Amino acid sequence: MRSARKDGRWARLAILAGVAALMFAVQARTAPKAGAPGRAVLYAAAEKELLQFDVDMNTATLVQRGSVTLPENIQEAWPHPSGKFLYVTWSNMGPSVPAGQKSPHGVTAFRIDPATGALHPHGEPISLPQRAVFMTSDMDGTHIIVAHNEPSAVTVHIINPDGTLGSVVPQGKLDVGVYAHQVRVDPSNQAVIIVTRGNGPTPAKPEDPGAIKVFDYKNGVLTNRQSIAPGGGYNFQVRHLDVHPSGKWDFVTLERQNKLFVFKRSPDGSLGESPLFMKDPLAEPPNGRRGQAVSSIHVHPNGRFVYVANRAGGMVSFEGQKVFGGGENSIAVFSINQQTGEPALIQNADTHGFGPRTFSLDRSGKILVVANQSAVPVRGDKGVSIVPAGLSVFKVNEDGKLDFVHKYDIQTSSLFWTGFVSLP
Numbered sequence: 001m002r003s004a005r006k007d008g009r010w011a012r013l014a015i016l017a018g019v020a021a022l023m024f025a026v027q028a029r030t031a032p033k034a035g036a037p038g039r040a041v042l043y044a045a046a047e048k049e050l051l052q053f054d055v056d057m058n059t060a061t062l063v064q065r066g067s068v069t070l071p072e073n074i075q076e077a078w079p080h081p082s083g084k085f086l087y088v089t090w091s092n093m094g095p096s097v098p099a100g101q102k103s104p105h106g107v108t109a110f111r112i113d114p115a116t117g118a119l120h121p122h123g124e125p126i127s128l129p130q131r132a133v134f135m136t137s138d139m140d141g142t143h144i145i146v147a148h149n150e151p152s153a154v155t156v157h158i159i160n161p162d163g164t165l166g167s168v169v170p171q172g173k174l175d176v177g178v179y180a181h182q183v184r185v186d187p188s189n190q191a192v193i194i195v196t197r198g199n200g201p202t203p204a205k206p207e208d209p210g211a212i213k214v215f216d217y218k219n220g221v222l223t224n225r226q227s228i229a230p231g232g233g234y235n236f237q238v239r240h241l242d243v244h245p246s247g248k249w250d251f252v253t254l255e256r257q258n259k260l261f262v263f264k265r266s267p268d269g270s271l272g273e274s275p276l277f278m279k280d281p282l283a284e285p286p287n288g289r290r291g292q293a294v295s296s297i298h299v300h301p302n303g304r305f306v307y308v309a310n311r312a313g314g315m316v317s318f319e320g321q322k323v324f325g326g327g328e329n330s331i332a333v334f335s336i337n338q339q340t341g342e343p344a345l346i347q348n349a350d351t352h353g354f355g356p357r358t359f360s361l362d363r364s365g366k367i368l369v370v371a372n373q374s375a376v377p378v379r380g381d382k383g384v385s386i387v388p389a390g391l392s393v394f395k396v397n398e399d400g401k402l403d404f405v406h407k408y409d410i411q412t413s414s415l416f417w418t419g420f421v422s423l424p
Contacts, residue, residue, distance in 0.1 A: 209233025
């Protein structure tokens with residue numbers, strides 16, 4: 001009898017070990033790896049045009065090689081887990097488009113040339129019911145999941161075996177909060193996380209609360225699981241989230257509050273109800289300065305550092321024109337305590353531009369590229385000059401800190417997205 005109990009105990013332990021091994025295998029297959037630089041291409045969205053840049057991984061330099069044009073302004077893009085395809089969502093809706101103006105919205109699939117990184121249309125584009133502000137694929141590359149901001153919603157489409165986009169997957173009644181701003185699939189592939197920003201208060205209406213919504217996920221179908229909204233979601237204007245490679249923590253930016261929060265993560269993707277840590281990514285407090293807000297966040301592939309974009313866009317009047325009113329446009333660099341997950345600010349690197357809405361790390365974690373979104377008039381000793389939008393390239397040191405290499409000016413009204421894709 002004692003032997004049977006012992007055998008049963010070892011069998012249960014073996015099953016648990018097998019489950020744990022499978023979880024780590026899923027994360028290992030899908031998470032980027034830090035290491036020696038490989039071949040990569042960088043894409044950047046300038047209004048309707050998706051620019052392609054060759055990347056010299058040794059010198060951290062870019063050379064533009066081509067571009068493709070989408071039907072409307074590019075909102076977001078996401079590579080297939082295989083690295084063979086890129087999915088790009090587009091719409092002409094956004095802050096600069098008059099309210100009520102109708103527009104087509106959609107997603108276009110591209111095949112990535114493995115030798116050059118050139119993009120080739122792959123199948124027919126799909127239509128979306130409204131503007132999408134973020135998009136991702138699931139971990140096995142069988143679906144794309146799309147976040148829509150106004151009204152807040154999520155849609156899911158099948159990815160066919162050949163990488164083309166297929167039909168929509170019907171969903172039940174979902175709690176998608178107010179102003180979905182990002183969607184991520186948990187590395188377990190068992191959960192989808194939608195970051196709902198809410199809206200700040202205005203003279204005409206009170207604040208809309210923000211929240212992090214966690215959904216069970218299976219075969220393209222979401223079901224409500226969890227809503228994290230400290231303080232009822234008020235003063236919790238969450239924008240973006242990234243998962244630590246260890247699977248222990250999720251790191252979250254709060255846009256209007258200019259904060260970095262850290263939440264405990266469970267193996268199935270559920271989060272703790274309250275943050276473990278709350279940190280300031282700015283070198284100095286904003287002190288009521290208008291237009292100062294955090295944006296994107298990325299954890300380094302080695303898990304030792306996390307990067308947060310600070311953007312300032314407030315304007316003041318000067319000699320009859322609007323000029324930059326001051327603030328911090330930087331990448332905040334935090335080291336991460338590997339036992340507790342606590343981040344510590346170690347650098348604020350000037351982006352050499354304005355409005356760093358997005359940035360990207362290559363898979364090896366050796367290069368970081370910032371998309372400074374807008375051309376901005378600034379006041380100087382010789383009057384007012386225009387600082388153009390552009391891509392700022394940094395080398396990432398062993399200690400996580402950033403060394404500026406070069407800024408590539410781009411003549412556009414909006415540099416809205418950028419991202420690396422590794423080539424074979």
